[in-house]
Amino acid sequence: MRPQRPLRRLCHGLALSLAMSGAHSESLMEIYDLAVGNDPAIQRAEANHAAALEALPQSTANFLPSLNLSASKSESSQTVTKSIFGSTGSSNFSNTNYSLNLNLPLYRHENYVARRLAKSTVSRADAEYEAARQDLLLRVAEAYFSVLGRRDDLEFARAEKMAIKRQLEQTRQRFDVGLVAIxxxxxxxxxxxxxxxxxxxxxxxxxxxxxxxxTLTGTYNEELDPLNETFSLVHPDPEDIEQWTRTALKQNPSLVAALAAVDEARENVAQQRSGHYPTLDLSASSSYNESGGLFASTTENTSIGLNFNLPIYAGGRTSSQVRQSLHFLEAARQSLEEARRNTQRQVRDAYLGVISGISRVKALKQALLSNQSALRAAEAGYEVGTRTTVDVLLARRNLFSAQRNYAQSRYDYILNTLRLKQAAGMLDVQSLQAINNWLH
Structure with a gap:
């Protein structure tokens, strides 16, 4: 269907105003690229993700030996006035000590648990980072189309004001010649x-x-590429809300993160219970000591042994920590259930939003055409005296309201398609690029 002339004039007017400004309009992908490098939320998510990845090397370090070197040197002054050996007098001398200590954990149950806990932490961090990246894609699109929608509202408001101004001038002229009442x-x-x-x-x-x-890009972006007047209204693929829900329950990143958080809490319970387990370490040391003075000596010691420790009683702290971790585990399970329900709701809301959005766009486009015809009829009736000024004003207001609703319905449809993909864990840069192709 060929676009209607008033709609074409509106789009041409918007394009002309952008061209006359001399400013480069930015596309959705350009705004996204700016947001990737400047949005504080995604930068924070990247930092948190990088920090969480350090849990693995830290847990690995628990299995490796630790080696410590210590050294000391001191200057002393000694005065002996009486000695069973008969030697007396004063002397200044140095004391030198070196020691090298090695400790190797042979069995620490908590280290094995810490390794599993670190893997759960990394899994949760990966999912949270993916959720943050998908959230950025949606936030960029929402902010972008919010600007376009508000710009449309401003253009419609200006156009309506100018039309009403012309109507006011015509009414005054007709009043001056006695054709209408005050x-x-x-x-x-x-x-x-x-x-x-x-x-x-x-x-x-x-x-x-x-x-x-x-707040996303760090710069003011006032000139944005507008949406094409015509673009495809595509139904969800597959067109099955239950299939979308099943997909979301498997790969929604927020839900995956909540599941990993349960694993993390479960391993934390095991880690606290490790406080009841014995430990066995291999220790070795070598030391050198040199003392001066009247009783100078030099000693070297080397030792190697096993250190066994069995916790018997710690004032009830370990048992309390186990109970505390069990409460945290239950909280994590409830958070998982909440995330699961929220995911199902988000899928249904977005899916139904896309389906109803298609019908709404089509209905509002028809309403726009009907209001254009209604305004022409009101203006024609006004000229021959069968319609009043109020009728024309109301018809014109209805037309601009229809234009605003039609424009906003297209933006809502696009955003709901992105929200559906986000809920299903499928939102990516290619999804945003596809939307970008609808801009000009």
Whole structure:
């Protein structure tokens, strides 16, 4: 179907205003690239992910030997006035000590648990980072289309104000020659004053949306590529809400992270119980000691042995820590159930949003055409005296309302398709690139 002329004029007007500004409009992918390098939330997620990965080498270190070298040297002054050996006098001398200590854990149950715990921590961190990356994709799209939507609102508000202004001027002229009553002038003036206020509100909302986008990119991005007038309304693939739900329950990153958190809490219980287990370490040491003075000596010692330790009683601390970790485990399980339910809800909301969004876009497009016809009929009736000024004002307001609703419905459809993919754990850069191809 060929686009209607008023809609074409609107799109051409928007494009012209962008061209006249002389500014380069940025695409959705360009905004995303800026957000990747500047969004504090994704930067924080990257840092947290990198920090969590260090759990593995730290757990591995528990199995490796530790080697410590210590040394000391001191200067002493000694005065002997009486000795059973008959030697007396004063002397200044040095004391030198060196020691090398090796410790190798042979059996520490907590180390094996810590290794498993580290793997669970890394799995959770990987899932949380993936969730943060998908969240960034959606936040960028939401902020981008929020700016486009608010810009549309401002353009519609300005267009409505100019149309009402022309209507007001025509009404005044008709009043001057006695064709209409003063009430028609007042009606037009009241409607014009309202459109002035609505333009101010639309400008403020646009500024707020631009500010939200700035929090992602770190810069002000006011000129954005608009959405093509025509783009494909595609049903979800597969068109089966239960299949989408099953996919989401398997690979939604937030749900995967919650599952890993349960594993992490379970291993933490095992780690606390390790406090009841014995430990066995191999220790070896070598030392050198040199003392001066009247009783100078030099000694070297080397030793190797096994250190066995069996915890018997620690004041009930270990048992308390086990009980505490069990409570944390139950909390993690409840968080997992909450995440599972939220995921199911998000899938259903987004899926139904896409399905209803397709019908809504089509219905609002037809409503736009109907309101265009209604305005033409009202204007024609006004010219021949069968319709009043109020009828024309109302028809014009309905038209601009239909334009706003139609434009917003297209943005809502796009965002719901992205939300559905995010809920299913399938949102990626290629998804955003596909949306970017609908811009110009």
């Amino acid at each position: 009430t028609d002038v007042h009606e037009s003036q009241a409607r014009y004053d309202l459109t002035v206020a609505e333009e101010i509100l639309a400008r403020n909302r646009l500024d707020n949306s631009i500010e939200v986008l700035r």
